[in-house]
Amino acid sequence: MSFLSFLPLQTADLAIDLGTANTVVYVKGHGIALAEPSVVTLENIDGIKRVRAVGDDAKLMMGKTPDKVETIRPLRHGVIADLEIAEEMLKHFIAKARTNVGLRMRGSPEIVICVPAGSTSVERRAIRDAASNAGARKVFLIDEAMAAAIGADLPVIEPVGSMVVDIGGGSTEVGVLSVGGMAVTLSARTGGDQMDDAIAAFVRRNHNLVIGEATAERVKKEIGAATIMPDAPQMDARIRGRDVVRGVPTEKIITQGEVVEALSESVGQIVETVRRALEITAPEIAADIIERGIVLTGGGSLLQGLELVLADETGLPVFRADDPLNCVARGAGQTLEDTAYRGVLHTA
């Protein structure tokens, strides 16, 4: 008898933010039950591929795997790039989330799963199918920006306009919401991944050093900023990689000013997307946004100083939501807890 047999038997509906960088699972009645990187490690044994690790364990192996082992991120820009592996990953996370909250499954759950606004019908279908094949009885879709806004406690059902900007690993979603619907949605394929790539490219160009994705991300989180922060001490970070010229492992120092420069294009694209959304927002809703400001969610919103740059460029108040990495899953989860939100869900 497995230890799972001792867990209580229940059907628990789930809300899932299947993100490019992280998957977050919300279990109805329990809250956030799991948040792990959307990464899978595959092992090739005699031509047959087998999942070796998923999530946190798989991310630790990124960039360090031998020949017959590969780490895969099955999502790109918020949409599924590798369906089979995305399904495997989802099944693993659903089972783990249940174990984390001490539930054993009876029947199959309803699953609310988030989709980016810019996704095509084929891409949405792939996300639906992944959830169905992972065991859902019924699948509902929710726009990521809508979920983010609910998770950030914005009054999305009321006749009050709000703007949310969700900056993820693979995409930036801008949503203007009012009366339970999306008045404006814009999605740009820019986010944390692009920032990491920009840092790696900068380091290669200016320091003749090749660094991996994980190192670039660490530098971004440690000293990354959207602008030079006034009155804050300038920081720098040690980076290790391979010297382009000599081909040997080398350590160098990168300054915060350099990282700001490397990130300027990504930051500019986020600003531009927000500006375009404001331009096409109806005047009455715009009036509400002037009063209530713009709310930032998603891991990318943790970039230091991003709210200052956006406030400066738009002339509007800008706030970062609490716990921005879990906002989308928390908001999607609210639609399971509170029937008032049922109207924001769709089935295709």
Ligand SMILES: Nc1ncnc2c1ncn2[C@@H]1O[C@H](COP(=O)(O)OP(=O)(O)OP(=O)(O)O)[C@@H](O)[C@H]1O
């Ligand atoms: N302190 C930080 N500073 C800057 N970026 C950060 C910080 N913490 C996390 N991030 C970045 O946030 C991104 C992940 O955010 P999030 O989990 O919201 O994305 P996602 O939902 O998986 O992606 P998407 O919504 O595009 O599918 C990563 O690129 C990560 O490097």
Ligand SMILES: [Mg+2]
């Ligand atoms: Mg996201």
